[in-house]
Ligand SMILES: Cc1cc2nc3c(=O)[nH]c(=O)nc-3n(C[C@H](O)[C@H](O)[C@H](O)COP(=O)(O)OP(=O)(O)OC[C@H]3O[C@@H](n4cnc5c(N)ncnc54)[C@H](O)[C@@H]3O)c2cc1C
């Protein structure tokens with residue numbers, strides 16, 4: 001039986017980062033992967049989706065070229081060529097996540113499913129292993145909602161959509177969350193007739209209502225049919241059926257959420273408990289109910305993003321091996337939905353702030369008609385919202401704009417550091433960029449405060465004038 005300081009189960013974003021971190025500490029580390037290193041992000045998530053969105057954006061730009069006197073091509077794209085670009089991006093990134101890259105860090109890789117056999121033992125494929133600590137980083141998988149006929153219709157999911165070789169004619173996307181909106185827009189731009197169906201009253205229901213509205217208007221302007229408040233009741237005869245009428249499809253894509261991968265892991269043998277939603281239950285230090293076993297990434301239900309999964313993986317490894325407690329400030333973790341325009345957020349929405357602070361919450365919104373870069377690009381539909389707590393600190397922000405994902409990083413720092421808008425505004429931002437949105441939103445607050453303290457400033461000016469006389 002081989003013994004390790006740390007055994008990491010799952011070689012996705014969370015597991016790879018946990019293993020690399022532990023390897024850098026000089027620990028004896030085993031990473032167990034049942035399939036292929038890289039996980040969801042590399043093979044079926046972030047990388048393929050962003051590569052697809054890139055091609056779709058280029059196709060969209062070509063379609064608009066007619067407005068500037070160039071011959072615009074309005075036919076459908078060649079999906080095989082598009083997927084060639086997607087696979088190229090995966091192939092270029094794959095080596096960074098490989099066993100060869102891990103080896104110099106002292107991380108061993110074993111292939112096969114990991115199954116706990118006791119609180120400090122597991123099998124990794126054929127091997128029996130003991131560990132001082134383990135990190136469960138087995139991720140999540142697409143979950144089908146229990147709609148009669150849906151499973152039988154064998155819809156595509158975000159796992160299998162990458163195997164398409166021909167562009168769907170009529171594509172119905174069940175689920176208007178980030179995956180549904182990103183993929184729905186991409187396929188529409190490539191030439192499919194897309195219907196995005198959302199059970200709740202708006203797309204991207206976790207975001208600011210205005211962000212949902214901007215995205216819906218954009219999708220509709222690009223030919224997508226958006227159906228909200230629609231509960232699918234049955235799938236039969238090539239149609240989704242619900243109170244809103246039948247929705248016929250050639251290809252059905254079900255992207256209605258995900259479920260943690262815990263089946264067959266032997267969690268009971270390890271004394272690891274799951275919560276009522278099937279996620280591995282963790283405390284603030286990412287320890288499970290077995291203090292020798294940690295969990296990180298999607299499997300915890302406390303992360304659905306690569307950057308957060310990685311951060312959790314590193315924290316879990318440092319906590320286990322060094323006793324270093326790195327509290328993750330979840331309130332300051334940004335995320336982005338990569339539609340066009342992008343929807344980027346950190347922290348509270350205006351509504352959650354009002355629920356928490358009542359009327360003492362303050363909200364500053366700047367329309368991007370006031371952002372010169374947006375005007376130059378013809379992209380003034382976006383906006384920036386800053387949400388302030390009663391002490392005037394930035395506790396939330398939403399940016400809707402092209403490249404909002406780049407803009408949100410500085411706002412995440414502001415939330416983490418508890419900055420007020422005036423502290424944020426002290427950093428000079430380059431002109432003309434979309435970062436002007438948050439900067440000017442912060443300046444709005446500064447100017448408002450100046451206006452409210454006009455008499456004090458008047459007094460100061462008078463004093464200064466007298467001193468100079
Ligand atoms: C379409 C799509 C687009 C996305 N886009 C983004 C984005 O733009 N930005 C972003 O931040 N996030 C994005 N995400 C989310 C992101 O992909 C996930 O949050 C992230 O990949 C989760 O990482 P993880 O390490 O927790 O799990 P995973 O990456 O799923 O890795 C888990 C690994 O564990 C292995 N495994 C499972 N069970 C066992 C077992 N018993 N034994 C051994 N190995 C096992 C699996 O084979 C897998 O390799 C997207 C997701 C989807 C579906």
Ligand SMILES: NC(=O)c1ccc[n+]([C@@H]2O[C@H](COP(=O)([O-])OP(=O)(O)OC[C@H]3O[C@@H](n4cnc5c(N)ncnc54)[C@H](O)[C@@H]3O)[C@@H](O)[C@H]2O)c1
Pocket residue numbers: 145147174175176177178179180182197198199200204205230231232255256257258304305335336337338
């Ligand atoms: N850019 C990113 O960081 C990114 C991109 C994609 C996905 N992700 C993450 O991956 C996870 C999964 O994303 P997702 O979009 O699959 O799930 P999700 O849970 O975020 O969204 C699913 C949507 O489907 C809707 N829905 C549920 N049942 C339905 C039904 N019967 N009919 C119609 N609609 C229904 C839900 O109301 C919800 O809006 C999310 O947590 C997301 O944050 C991140």
